[in-house]
Amino acid sequence: LAQVNLSSAPLWCPKTCYRCVPSRCVSSIMAAPDIERCQQQVPSEECSTDCSSNDDQGCPEKNSSTSIASPHKRTGGIFRSGGTAPTAVCLSKAAIGAGVLSMSAHAAEVGLVFQLIGLLAGAGLTLVSIQMIARASVQTQRWSYEDIGEELFHPAMSMLTGFMNVCNCLGSAAGYLIICGQVFQVVSGASSSMRQLFVVLVGVLICGPLALARHVSFMRHLAAWSVGFLMLLVLVVVIFLGENGTDETLTPTNFWFGSGAVSIFAYMNSANNIVFAYNNQFNVPQLTGELTPEPTVKRMSMVGIITVILCFLLFASVSIFGVLAFGVGENQLNSLVLDLRPMGRNPLVLLSLLGVMLSVLTCFQFHVYPIRQFCGFAERKLRGRAVEEADVEWKGRTVSRWIDIAVSLASVAIVIVIAVVVTSLKTILDFIGAFASAWISFVVPALWQLQLLRRREDFSWVHYKTLGCLALLGLGLFFFVFGTYSAIIAAE
Numbered sequence: 001l002a003q004v005n006l007s008s009a010p011l012w013c014p015k016t017c018y019r020c021v022p023s024r025c026v027s028s029i030m031a032a033p034d035i036e037r038c039q040q041q042v043p044s045e046e047c048s049t050d051c052s053s054n055d056d057q058g059c060p061e062k063n064s065s066t067s068i069a070s071p072h073k074r075t076g077g078i079f080r081s082g083g084t085a086p087t088a089v090c091l092s093k094a095a096i097g098a099g100v101l102s103m104s105a106h107a108a109e110v111g112l113v114f115q116l117i118g119l120l121a122g123a124g125l126t127l128v129s130i131q132m133i134a135r136a137s138v139q140t141q142r143w144s145y146e147d148i149g150e151e152l153f154h155p156a157m158s159m160l161t162g163f164m165n166v167c168n169c170l171g172s173a174a175g176y177l178i179i180c181g182q183v184f185q186v187v188s189g190a191s192s193s194m195r196q197l198f199v200v201l202v203g204v205l206i207c208g209p210l211a212l213a214r215h216v217s218f219m220r221h222l223a224a225w226s227v228g229f230l231m232l233l234v235l236v237v238v239i240f241l242g243e244n245g246t247d248e249t250l251t252p253t254n255f256w257f258g259s260g261a262v263s264i265f266a267y268m269n270s271a272n273n274i275v276f277a278y279n280n281q282f283n284v285p286q287l288t289g290e291l292t293p294e295p296t297v298k299r300m301s302m303v304g305i306i307t308v309i310l311c312f313l314l315f316a317s318v319s320i321f322g323v324l325a326f327g328v329g330e331n332q333l334n335s336l337v338l339d340l341r342p343m344g345r346n347p348l349v350l351l352s353l354l355g356v357m358l359s360v361l362t363c364f365q366f367h368v369y370p371i372r373q374f375c376g377f378a379e380r381k382l383r384g385r386a387v388e389e390a391d392v393e394w395k396g397r398t399v400s401r402w403i404d405i406a407v408s409l410a411s412v413a414i415v416i417v418i419a420v421v422v423t424s425l426k427t428i429l430d431f432i433g434a435f436a437s438a439w440i441s442f443v444v445p446a447l448w449q450l451q452l453l454r455r456r457e458d459f460s461w462v463h464y465k466t467l468g469c470l471a472l473l474g475l476g477l478f479f480f481v482f483g484t485y486s487a488i489i490a491a492e
Helices: 084-095 103-110 112-140 145-152 155-188 192-210 217-244 252-257 264-278 281-289 297-326 347-382 399-421 425-454 464-491
Strands: 002-004 025-027
Touching (some): 084 281, 084 297, 084 347, 103 112, 103 297, 112 145, 112 252, 112 264, 112 281, 112 297, 112 464, 145 155, 145 347, 155 192, 155 347, 155 399, 155 425, 192 347, 192 399, 217 297, 217 347, 264 297, 264 425, 264 464, 281 297, 281 425, 425 464
16 A cells, blocks of 8 residues: 655645645555555646645646646546445445344344434444544544544554554454354354364465455455345345244334343443444544545545445344344344354355355455554554655565565454354454444544644634534443443353
8 A cells, every 4th residue: 555745735736636646655554545546646846836726727637738647536437446335335344244143132132122222323423433533534634543643642542542443353353253153053064163163264265365455445346245145134034034923932012122131231232232333433544545536524424324324224124123033032042143043054045144254254354454554553653664754675565564464464363263262243242342342433533523623723612513522432431431341241
């Protein structure tokens, strides 16, 4: 990935918003835009010296006799890299993964009323969080959690946030491999030891190569297919419901309000799972930077709206039809994959389960990328290298890229170990949703927005924007503290 030197002005040509790329591009894994944006280099003096004007004077695309192509020019149609639709699909796929498979298990415990209200609230909070992160990225021109944290606060804040991001992504990625193991057992009837061997092979042969991808948007086509396969899973549950009718354990009371025999911790863990299920904020800075022809808060807000609508519809469908089909109590297992075990030989069920495996493996790269970003940031600090500073090369690649490859493979190895040792999907998702996802989704974006507001001359602690940030910050801290405690109590 390429890091554009932002030190020379101007950055944007008027109206067309085509980027005037400085003449120096350096290789770095802490990329903002993708590498194609640096392939056409325009000397900064050819750009207009007044980017605040509203005319097209000075833009190389318009006036240069050499007709230099813009690095931000739209190509590839509606599903091009950097487009609104594919970016929304990628961001949705970062969220729609392991969490959706345990939705019905939580809904069976707490009832549909609490579950649906929680999903609506989670959608709204996720959209607000995405907008806050996009605004921080655009205003600071930084495209990772660590770089934004350093720009607005201090490298120590970046290190803490990066550590939480790593915990979040490692736990999520482990959940994906656990699902792959469950699918393998359902389809083949294999033993526990064979499941562990399968998880290791999938991690080494599939997840390892996927983790080395240099672009998040590279996965946009696979992401679209994987979302489709999860919709097929919902269809299979509906078919199961149509053939077998509602589960005998259901009554109107426990369907809407739960059994009433669960503790407050069950409700907290359901909220933790909702936070985890919507959690895709770790990819927002990078995807914002990849928007073409120009990263804007408005474009990313539209991406966020599409994302939360798609996620809510899928999560709500799984919650409703999963409870209707599999009931409450012992009949409702902690994953839809296990619920469908009796139908494992049905061709449509088999196809949907294999699709689930493809879907969660597609998620893997989205979760490994933030780990790579954090390690790249730490490596850059340890070596005393600035963002714009060119790196030395060794055997055709920069030293940073070699470290990036090593970190990617090491991350996969750690995830494999976790997935082999931990077998309960619900337990790991509840804990990660409280401990790490709440910090990344709510606490950090609120702090960033507060810092941006404090830089304004009209800043006030009683302004509605400030109070909104404080409310989101308080909610995130509540999930972080009490939610983590709840998840630990439930696991004991």
